[in-house]
Amino acid sequence: MILELNSGDTAWVLTSASLVLLMTPGLALFYGGMVRAKGVLNMIMMSFLSMGIVGVLWVLYGYSMSSGTSIGGLIGNPLEYLGLAGLVTDPDPGALAGVAFGSTFAIITVALISGAIADRVKFSTWAVFSVIWATLVYFPVAHWVWGDGGWIGSLGVIDFAGGTAIHINAGAAALVLAIVVGPRIGFGTRPMRPHNMTLVMLGAALLWFGWFGFNAGSAFAADAIAALAWVNTLVATAAAMLGWLVVEKLRDGHATSLGAASGIVAGLVGITPAAGSLNPVGSLLLGLVAGVACAYAVGLKYKFNYDDSLDVVGVHLVGGLVGTLLIGLLADPAIPDNATGLFYGGGFGQLGLQALGAFSAMAYSLVATLLIALALKAIMGWRVSAADELGGIDLAEHSEAGYDLSPVYYSSKVQRTLVLTKDDLPETAKTGA
Amino acid sequence: MILELNSGDTAWVLTSASLVLLMTPGLALFYGGMVRAKGVLNMIMMSFLSMGIVGVLWVLYGYSMSSGTSIGGLIGNPLEYLGLAGLVTDPDPGALAGVAFGSTFAIITVALISGAIADRVKFSTWAVFSVIWATLVYFPVAHWVWGDGGWIGSLGVIDFAGGTAIHINAGAAALVLAIVVGPRIGFGTRPMRPHNMTLVMLGAALLWFGWFGFNAGSAFAADAIAALAWVNTLVATAAAMLGWLVVEKLRDGHATSLGAASGIVAGLVGITPAAGSLNPVGSLLLGLVAGVACAYAVGLKYKFNYDDSLDVVGVHLVGGLVGTLLIGLLADPAIPDNATGLFYGGGFGQLGLQALGAFSAMAYSLVATLLIALALKAIMGWRVSAADELGGIDLAEHSEAGYDLSPVYYSSKVQRTLVLTKDDLPETAKTGA
Amino acid sequence: MILELNSGDTAWVLTSASLVLLMTPGLALFYGGMVRAKGVLNMIMMSFLSMGIVGVLWVLYGYSMSSGTSIGGLIGNPLEYLGLAGLVTDPDPGALAGVAFGSTFAIITVALISGAIADRVKFSTWAVFSVIWATLVYFPVAHWVWGDGGWIGSLGVIDFAGGTAIHINAGAAALVLAIVVGPRIGFGTRPMRPHNMTLVMLGAALLWFGWFGFNAGSAFAADAIAALAWVNTLVATAAAMLGWLVVEKLRDGHATSLGAASGIVAGLVGITPAAGSLNPVGSLLLGLVAGVACAYAVGLKYKFNYDDSLDVVGVHLVGGLVGTLLIGLLADPAIPDNATGLFYGGGFGQLGLQALGAFSAMAYSLVATLLIALALKAIMGWRVSAADELGGIDLAEHSEAGYDLSPVYYSSKVQRTLVLTKDDLPETAKTGA
Amino acid sequence: MKLVTAIIQPEQLENVQKALVRHGVAGMTITEVSGYGRQRGHVEVYRGAEYTIDFIAKVKVEVLVDDAEAETLVGVILQGARTGSVGDGKIWVVDVGIVVRVRTGESGSGAI
Amino acid sequence: MKLVTAIIQPEQLENVQKALVRHGVAGMTITEVSGYGRQRGHVEVYRGAEYTIDFIAKVKVEVLVDDAEAETLVGVILQGARTGSVGDGKIWVVDVGIVVRVRTGESGSGAI
Amino acid sequence: MKLVTAIIQPEQLENVQKALVRHGVAGMTITEVSGYGRQRGHVEVYRGAEYTIDFIAKVKVEVLVDDAEAETLVGVILQGARTGSVGDGKIWVVDVGIVVRVRTGESGSGAI
C-alpha cells in the first residue's frame, strides 16, 4: 500500500527519514562511548557497517520483502519492487518517501543488536550476520507488523513505530548473540566502565532528536497524530529519564549521567509502539514505568551471567515489551481511530493482542537468530583471539586507534603506501632506523 | 490562541521543535567542554535534567500556565489544559504542535542558567530550583510576552523568538545565582580553561543548527517570514562571530576558537527577538554589535567579582538586551505587519516599548530568582563541600568520571550489582584482593 | 529566476538549508579529527570562519552575483540584490528560501578547500583567501551552473546539487593550494595519523545527515524528485562505503573506520550531481565506483608529492568527476524531464556535455586559484614559521589547546583580563609566584 | 632503603598489585610509560599508508622497601608480572638515602 | 649530586612549585602518576555495579640538586606539600653520578 | 649497572631513539613528563584572560646499561637530543643494584 502525500506530508516524511538516519551514527557514538577506549572504533563500525549493508539490501530487495504484496501474510513479494523497479516513474512522492523512511528503520534495527557483543567479535562475521539477519528476520517481521496484509498487523496489534518489529526483535536477537558469542574476558570480575561519557551523552541526544522522526514521522503525514506522537515522545522520555535517575539515587546513592542517557533510551523505546495511541499523561506514565523497569532490568545479566555488554536486552527488549503491553492498558479511545485500553474500559482484548504480537515476534527472533548464530559460529567463528581481545579489537580488526592525543611521535617508518611500491619511497624512508 | 496549521506549516513547526529540542544537549556540550574535565558530566547533567523536569512540568501545567486563557495578563489559567486535557481530540495539529514547540523553549531557558554556577552546586538543589524557577518565573514571563493577552506582548513589545522571555530572563537569573552561590574555589586567581574545545565547537554548531528552528520556527508557519528569520539568523550570527574574533585579534593578539563559539552564541541571542523585524542588512549590523558588545561584556565578572562561570550574563543577558533594544532602531517597516524603528523614521516609540519590556522582565527575574535562591540556600544549601569541589563534582555528585582513555585498569572489586546481593557474587569477587 | 513555493515546499527547503548549514561544522569535525591534536582547533576554525565570512558576503553581494540577472551568462548582476534589497517585501517565501539554501552551499565550498592545507597556514591569509576566492571563483561558477542563463547550465549540463560547482571546483582549488603552500614538515616520512577518530566518525555522520538536505533539498520542492534524490543519496553512499572498505580489506588486510568515513564522503560527493537523474540501482553503481576510485585516488599525493593533507583532491575532485561523468552513462530517461545516458541508448551526447562542464569549471578554478594563491603568497605569505608549525598551530595562531584532560594545574598567573588593566588586579595576582 | 622499579605489561598490573598487597606492601606508585625493546609494536594503517608503533604501552611500578626486603620483593613482582612472552619487562633496584612521609614528616622505615 | 623525588597530591603542585622557586630552584620535572596506599580511592557506579578506583592521581616531582642542598630541599617540599591528610605522599633522595645539561654539554653542578 | 635518565624535547625523541638503536641499545623506556626550567612556557588566552603554561611537555628516556657503557651512552644521547636552544634538557646517571628480566628471571648484564 503506497500512500499519497501532499507536499507538507512529504516534507515531514523526508525530514523524518533524515532524522532517523542520523540515529544510527547516534547509536554508534552512544555505544562507542560506553566501551573501553580500545574498542571504540569497532563498536562504531558495527553500526556504520549496517548503514552500508542494509542500505544496499533495502534498495535491492528489502523494501520489496517488507512492503511488497503480501504472500500469505508472511512476506512481501521480493520480486515486485526488486531494485525499486517502477517506483521512479511514480509522480506521487509517497512511494519513494516510504522507501526512504523504511530504510532507516531497517538499518538501525540491525545496528542495535551490536551492543550485546561489544569488543570481541570478528568484523567479517558481523558483516555476514547483518546480511542474513536483515534478510531472514527483519524484513519478514517488518512485513508481519506493517506490511499490507502482514499477519500481526492484520490482527489489530498496535505497533506505531516499532516496539515489536524493532526493539523486541533486536533485543531478542541481542540476547541470543550474547549467549552464543559468550562473555568478554573479565566480564563480571573486572569493571569495564565507559571510556568517554561525553560521547554517550551526545549519542543519547542524537537518538532523542532522531526519534522524533522515528515516532512522529510514523504518522506518515504532517497532521495532528504526528504532533501527538511528538509530544508523547517528549514526555515519556523525560519521565523515563527521571524514573531511572530516581532509582539510581535511591538504590546507589548517586544519579549518574549514564543513568540519564539510559533512561532516555528506555523511554524512547517504551513510547515507540504507543506514541499514536496514548494521551500525553498516559505517555508520561508509560515513560516512568519503562525508566524504572529498565533501570532494574539491566542488572539481570549479572544474575544470569550473559554478557549483554551494553544492555540491549535490558533496555530494548524490556522497554519494547513494556511499551507494547502498556498500550493494552493505556490506549485512549478519544484519539481518532484508536483502540481502547483496559484502563479506559476496553477490557483485556487489546492487551491480549499486544501480548500475542510481542511474544510471537520475540519467539521468532529468538529461534531464527539462534540458528543463524550457531551456523556462523560453526562456519566462520564469532570471536577474535583472546590476545586480540585483550590488546584491543580496534587494533586487531581495524589497525587503528581511537585517540592519539600525545604530542610525542611513537611511530616510525612508512612501509607501504597504496599506489606505491617500496621502490617509490625516498631512500631515507626505506632504510628507516 | 491556538493556530490552525496546514500540513506544510505543521511539518515546519514539528521540524523546528525537534531542532530546538536538540539545542539543549547542544548547550550541554557547549557548556560541558568549557569546564574542567572533572566537572564535565555534572555540567552536562544540569541541562539534561532540565529536559526531564521541565518536559514533564510542561505537559502537566506549564503549557497551560503559559498559553491558557489569560488571568489579568499575568498568567494563563493553569487548570485549562492541565495534563493537556482536551487537546488530543483536536483534529487541527496546531494545538499539539504549539505544545511541542513551546516545550523546547521552556527546557532550554532553565538549562541556560546552569552555566553561571558550574562545578560547585548540589545536583539536588539544582533539581528543586528547576521546578520552582520554571513554575514561578519562566511560565509566567512566557505568558506575559507571548500569551494571548499577556501584558508585555499586549503593549506592542516585539519579542519574536525570546530575547526577553528567554535570554534576558535566564541571564538575569544567572547573575543572581552566580552571586548567591558564590565563586568557584580559585576563581580569579587560577586560570580555569576549557578542557575540550572540540565539544565546545560541536555544541556551538548544534546550537546554531537548532536555532534555525528557534527563530524561523517562531513564525509558526512555513512562509516568507520564516524564510526571512532564517536568513537573519544566518547573517547576524556570521557577523557576530566576525565581530568577536576581530575584537580578540585587536585586543589580545589572537582570534580564538572559544571566541568564535562565543560570538556565534552572542549573535544568535541578539537576533532572537529581532529575526522577524529586521531586514538582512539590519540583522548584519545587529549581529556585529552583539558580537562586539558581548566580547567586552564577558570581562565584567572579573571587574565586579562574581563567578558567572561560563558567561551567561555576558552573553545572554547582554546579548538579549542588545537585540531587544536594537529592534527599536532597526525595525524595517517594509516587512508586513512590522513596527518602524528609529532609523526608519519611527521615532522613539518602539524603542521605549522594547526597553519597558526588557527591563520589566529583567527586574522580575532578578527579584524572583533572588528569593528562590536565598530560600534554597537556607533550606538545602547550594554548594558541595570544598573537598568535593576540589576533587571534582563528577565524582562527588554522580560517582562517575568523564573520560577513561588509559589502557591500564586502576580499579578493582565489583562490590554490589543492582539486582544482586553480596551473596550472589562469586567467591573471588567477594574477598577481593 | 525565483521559484514560487507552497508551504510544504518551503518547509522542506528551510529544513534542507538548516541541514546543509550543519554540514560545515560537520566538515570541521571530520577534518579536525583527522589532523594531529596540536592542530585540531585551527582546522575547525578554518571551516567556522567560512561560516562567518561567506555568510556575510552572501547577503551583501554573493546571492546577487550568483542568482541575479545574468550578464552574458558569466555573472549575475551584483547590484540587483545588493544587500538582498527588495526581497523582504516579497510575500512568496521562494526568494528568501533560495537565499537561505544557497548561502549554505557557498559556505561549505570554501570550507572544503581547507583540508588540503592543514596545520600550516596563517589564519589571516586564509581569511583573505576566503573573501577573494568566494568572490572571484565560487559566486561566478555557481552562476554558470545554476544561474538563470548561466553558460554551463544553459548547455544542458546536469549538476543537480553541485558536483561541478562545488566539489570539482573546491577540489581543484585544493590541489593548487596544496602545491603553492607546500607540504607539512615531515610529510611523507612521518606518519601523521588522525588524533581523534570519534570526531571523524561524528563529522562523517553529520555530513551524511546534512547531505540529505544538500541533495534532496536541491529539488527545491517536497516532491517525488526530492524523494528520489533522498533514496539515491542513501544508496550511493552505502555502496561507496562498502566499496572503500572492500578495497582496504583486500589491499591492506584491514577495513578501517577512516575508510568507512572516507567512503561515505566519496559516495556523497559522487551522487551529488546525479541524485535527480539516476534510478536507485544506477546510484548504487555510481556509489560503488566512486568509493573504489577515491580509495585509490587518495594515494596519488604520495606519488606526485603534494601534501593534500586530508585528501580533498582524492575525494572531492575525483569523486566530483566520477559523479559528473557517470551521469552521461547512467541518466535514466524514465525519470521525468531527464536526459538519457549512454547505457540507456542516449549516445555520447550527455557524456560530452558533462565532460565539457566539468573540465571547464576545473580549468577555471585551477587558473584563478593559482593566481590568487600566488598573489597572497607574495603579499601576506601562507605559512606560519617552522617553529610554530612544529609546536602546534593551535597555540601559535589561536593561543589555545584543544584538550586539557589532566587533573594537574600546569599554569599560573592571570596576567591581563579584558576589561582590566594590571592595576585592577588583586595584589597577589600581580606579583605572582 | 631501596627503590624497586618494575616495567611490566599493563594487563599484569592487577596481578602484581595483588601479589604485592598480599605480601604486605602498603603502598606503591605507578606510571604509564612506553617501552621499546625486543617486542615488536603493532602496525597501523592510515589511508593505505602503513607504519609501526615502535613504543608499546607499559606500566612502571615503584615501591620503596627496607633493604632487607628488596630481593624478596623482586621475586614477588616477577611472579605477578611474568606471562612468559617477549615484552614482559624489567625490574631494577636502586639505593635510596632519605625517605620521608609528607603527612607526618617521619623518615626512614617508618615512612613507608 | 642528588635526585630528590617527591610524590605529592596534584592540588599541592602549585604550592610546591612556588616554594621551590622561591628557594632558588631553577628547574624541575614532573610526571603524572597514580598512587596506591593508605588513602582509599573513590567509588564509582556503573549501571548499578559499584567498584573502587584503587589508584589515586598523584604528581611526581623530581629535582636535581647539589649534595649539600638535598636535605634542605626535602624540608622545602615537605612544607609545600603537606595538608595533613592521608595520601600526602612520600619524598626520597637518590645519589646521582653524572649530570649533564643537554644544550651545552656542561656537567656537574653547573648543569642544574 | 647504571640507569641513564634523560629529559629531552619531545621532537628529539625520534633522533635519540635512532641514535641509541644504532649504538646497539636494545631497549628503553620513555615517559611523558612536564618540565619547568629556564625555557619559558607559552601564553594562552581564555576569553581575554591571559595566563602562562609554566610546564612544558618533555620526554623522559630511561636506559639500563652496563657500568662501562654509561658515559658513552650519555654522549650518544647528548648528540641526538641537542638542538642548542634553551630547554634541551638534562641527562643523569644513577647506580643500579639488581636488574632482572621479567620474562626469564635472568639478572645482571644478561637482563638488559
Ligand SMILES: Nc1ncnc2c1ncn2[C@@H]1O[C@H](COP(=O)(O)OP(=O)(O)O)[C@@H](O)[C@H]1O
Ligand atoms: N635497556 C633498557 N632500559 C630500560 N628499559 C628497558 C630496557 N630494555 C627493555 N626495557 C623495557 O622493558 C620492556 C620489555 O623489553 P623487551 O625487550 O620488549 O622484552 P623482554 O624484557 O621480555 O626481553 C620494554 O618495552 C622497555 O620498556
Ligand SMILES: Nc1ncnc2c1ncn2[C@@H]1O[C@H](COP(=O)(O)OP(=O)(O)O)[C@@H](O)[C@H]1O
Ligand atoms: N612503599 C611505597 N612505595 C612507593 N610509593 C609509595 C609507597 N607508599 C606510598 N607511596 C605513594 O605515596 C602516596 C601516599 O601514600 P598513602 O599511604 O596513601 O598516604 P601517606 O603517605 O599519607 O601515609 C601513595 O599514593 C603512593 O603514590
Ligand SMILES: Nc1ncnc2c1ncn2[C@@H]1O[C@H](COP(=O)(O)OP(=O)(O)O)[C@@H](O)[C@H]1O
Ligand atoms: N634541577 C632540575 N631537576 C630536574 N629536572 C630539571 C632541572 N632543571 C631542569 N630540569 C628539566 O630540564 C628541562 C630543561 O631545562 P631548562 O632549564 O628549561 O633548559 P636548559 O636545560 O636548556 O638550561 C626542564 O624542562 C626540566 O624538565
